[in-house]
Amino acid sequence: MYQTKVTEIGAIVPDFKEELLMVLFGPSAMQELRDICVIHESEQEPKEVLMLGGKITFGDQEYTITKVGGEANANFESLGHISIYFREGENEVLPGAIIASPQVFPDITEGDAITFQ
Template sequence: MIKMNILEIGALVPDFEEENLLVLFNETVPPELRDISVIHRFEEQPKDALEFGKIIVIGGREYTIQKVGEEANSNFESLGHLSIYFKDDKEEEILPGAVLVTPSDFPILKEGDSIQVK
């Protein structure tokens, strides 16, 4: 299991709820992306943590990974960067550094909470 602790929630993160998109970054987040990102710290470094069928727990809710972009694991490992699309349409196209999860309900986030991949 991979666990991340939420350190900061960018001011514009709630604006992306309409798009059902959540952007994660570790503390190396570029300044221009800080406002749109959930900044976190890994408890331990992930290795190939993202794959079809795994569960991501955010705000006490469970989401099932349906699609994994070809660069998602490498970006997640090196930068803590991941774009999470909350969509019920499993055929939706995603970016290379993203995952698509179901259900489509956007999570409730709080600083100090954790995000887990299991």
């Protein structure tokens, strides 16, 4: 299990609700990316936490990982960066992304925990 805490929600993040897309980034995110990202921080090191069938919880909202891009774990481990699509695409999942179900954008606030199991 890996847990991280939402420390900042970019001003443009709500605009991605319609696209069912959330971009997570660790505290080292460049300033020009912060408006589109949910910034999170943890004292734990994420190691291969993104796996097919794994669970992600935003507060009390639980999602199941249905697809994992080939670079998703490496990006998450090094930068805390992952794109989460809450919808199925017609194409392959992008290398640095995952797809999670159900197809509902989570409600999050600063201070919320995000848990990967």
